[in-house]
Amino acid sequence: QVQLVESGGGLVQPGGSLRLSCAASGLISSYYGMGWYRQAPGKQRELVAVISRGGTINYLDSVKGRFTISRDNAKSTVSLQMNSLKPEDTAVYYCNAYRSSITYWGQGTQVTVSS
Numbered sequence: 001q002v003q004l005v006e007s008g009g010g011l012v013q014p015g016g017s018l019r020l021s022c023a024a025s026g027l028i029s030s031y032y033g034m035g036w037y038r039q040a041p042g043k044q045r046e047l048v049a050v051i052s053r054g055g056t057i058n059y060l061d062s063v064k065g066r067f068t069i070s071r072d073n074a075k076s077t078v079s080l081q082m083n084s085l086k087p088e089d090t091a092v093y094y095c096n097a098y099r100s101s102i103t104y105w106g107q108g109t110q111v112t113v114s115s
Contacts (some may be wrong), residue, residue: 002026004095008045009109012085016113022095022106027076028104032099034071034078038091038111045094051079063089071097074090 008020012057020036049059049069057069068081078095090113095106 002097002115003099004104004106006093006095006106006109009093009111010017011112011114013115014087014113015084016085017081017083018085018111020082020095020109020111022078023075023103024095024097027097027104029071029076029078029097030043030112032097034069035095035096036069036078036080037096038089039094039108040088040091043091046094077107082111085111087113089113095101 003025004024004065006020006104007032008018012018025083032052033052037045038048047060051057051069051071066084071078091111092108094108097104109112
């Protein structure tokens with residue numbers, strides 16, 4: 001059974017930092033692209049950052065220069081370092097693993113940026 005478990009969300013003030021982590025089990029993570037999505041209230045889920053099997057990285061324009069995605073295949077984890085957080089980054093963040101037509105999702109972790 002595949003599981004993706006996120007951790008590291010919480011409440012942070014504007015300008016602060018958080019690090020999200022996602023632990024994958026039940027799959028060989030090196031065979032999958034990994035990514036982070038987010039969904040704010042009343043909005044569609046959007047791709048924040050993705051790292052392919054080969055290590056190619058892409059970011060949502062609004063987070064470029066502030067967020068960094070990384071993966072550790074030996075530990076089957078993917079992380080998202082978020083710096084200079086803004087109120088508009090507030091959302092539920094979801095971990096994602098994909099390979100061809102197969103996609104897995106974590107349960108999500110809440111990130112709230114507020115003073």
